[in-house]
Amino acid sequence: MSEVNASNPIQYTIKNEPFYQPVGDEVELYESAYATKMPVMLKGPTGCGKSRFVEYMAWKLGKPLITVACNEDMTASDLVGRFLIDINGTRWQDGPLTVAARIGAICYLDEVVEARQDTTIVIHPLTDHRRVLPLDKKGELVEAHPDFQLVISYNPGYQSMMKDLKQSTKQRFGGFKFDYPKAEIEAEIIAKEAGIELSIAEKLVQIAQRSRNLKGHGLDEGISTRLLVYAGQLIAKGVPAKQACRVALVTPLTDDVDIWDTLMTAVDTFFE
Template identity: 75%
Template structure:
């Protein structure tokens, strides 16, 4: 492994609870270096899944949190000034392509369309990355794979991937796990009892039923882990749920009352 990507190696096994055949499907996709798209709501385990697969495959993982201010140069690289003049510095995408890492673009639709276009030559049979400012054509390392994620339920018409981008990827759908599985995850990640984890999942299910009826998003598995972690540190369950589940989700007083009532029902 090249020393420039050694720091990105996932050295400890991340906890990931498979809910279907997603691990086998991803392994098959990696075997043919198919670019992958992970679709699902925020906080449902997409990033943890990529970390787990990078660990399982023994490949370095370079993660980029996409945002609307991100330029193509942020991804591919730029010239920097130093004491000796100018020098080129690879961006995360170039680093991954050049040295054979998995590059994970998280919430890719947050990036501008003109930024997303730079990934196109890497996601077809060319597997190249043109560095126009440098006049170089980087041929992707045989171990390189591109993975993107996004939340389809949260995108407006203004913020969606173009078909010309989507059709370059294989896709896996992610959702919040079934109640029993989610209970197991929350208990494992936080150390709370199965009973407490079950109550937290019950609160989440109530909140998810309100999505589209006053809530933009439901309570995510990640938020349940936050609440469980507080409870494990002897924070009162009602206070922990208000802080980690209710208050981050909405500012609407009526919706907060409804969620607080759900919490009180279980705790």
Template identity: 30%
Template sequence: MKFGYRVQEAPLWEDLRAVLHLKKPLLLIGPTGSGKTKLAEALAQSFELPMNSINCSVDLDAEALLGFKTIVQQDGVSVIEFVDGPVVDAMKHGHILYIDEINMAKPETLPILHSVLDYRRTLTNPFTGEVIEAHPNFKVLAAINEGYVGTTPMNEALKNRFVAARIDYLTGDALRQLLAESVDLEDERLDMMYNIATELQKQVKEGLLAEEIASIRSVLDALQLSAHMPIERALQYAIVEKIEDPLERDLVLQLIEMWV
């Protein structure tokens, strides 16, 4: 386990660190609940750098990225001051910039970052005219959930500025070890949760369940809840109640009944 994150493939951790060491923007691609944000946090910790986060949405605008002007009092006089946003702050101080669900933002919002993400590593702040050169430690991570409601395909000019890595749900020994390290429970209950998680992933691959139903985040939630209640109820709260499709819901209930 690396800084609280377990990787599926042995070389992946060092490969991703190498990408960031070379100051290449890194794009993490994978389903919801696969641990992309946790991985970003772990990578930031490994470089001993703070992480400035941006959660993208259709309402994201330039001010949310770069900052805004405000009026402050200095020696009894009102003056206009610029408050740095997460991008400007990360560039100036050498932090890691993490852009979560980058494909949720409106396509016209993000081109302002093109010069930040390529070899120039600079930004001309449209609100102040200041030209900002990135600190040598400045690094960029972004994450996307492909094909989810509310997302749009990334602009090719933007995507081309990233090196991409696919982050899938953990399987096999890596999943079993993650479950065992997450909560202190007897082996029988851990085996039940491992078998259910594995079966959910199998049904996703066969196209019978939506990808998010096999979320590792939800499985961990269920496991932690099961330390305080029967495992059936824990699974109901953490997984079943979030499924809208009746056929998918029935299938998951059948899988739970088979293993519990």
């Protein structure tokens, strides 16, 4: 029986600085949380910058980053690892959480509530004073590298009785609350990310704000910062603003004809 581990930290290192615009003291607070090896929970709406923030902090701290996009089909083995059979026999392959614990990476579980609760239980021993990961199938107890940190994110707007974190999980993390930036900051982000004039970015933000006012009144979520960047990038490539907004902001958000018309009316207000 052979063993395979993806144990090279360099392959998980972010080489170029990701653009991130701080909106408060979150950078300094995260640095302090990392210094104490506190597990961190990021809460906020879709596309507001949670993942970009983690990427930026990993780059700033010079630490490897392993990201896992959680889903309802994800099993504990998908996180910690499993035995595989190939032409040479049976071999063990570490999962992303195990790799991160071994090499001292930041492990980011994105939208963790999408995973089954019996799957998320495996993170518990890593998020208290023990900082260990039992590999029951392998009979090994992995002691987390001193640089290892666990970060999770989720969108409170999608919470339900069936999709929420157990209190026993929540109370293992320090919490950072994210939201869409103030209008002027969000416009600066869009202009920078998309390469468009600030005046155009400001109009896109105003459209987004109108959509966010519809949350709970026909929309589950308003237009995210991420979608605004997409629209700005299309405009930067020469796509007329109305068409760019239709493709990037309105059509992805709703299938309801009345809401679609309402959003397109907002687009018409700012882009004639």
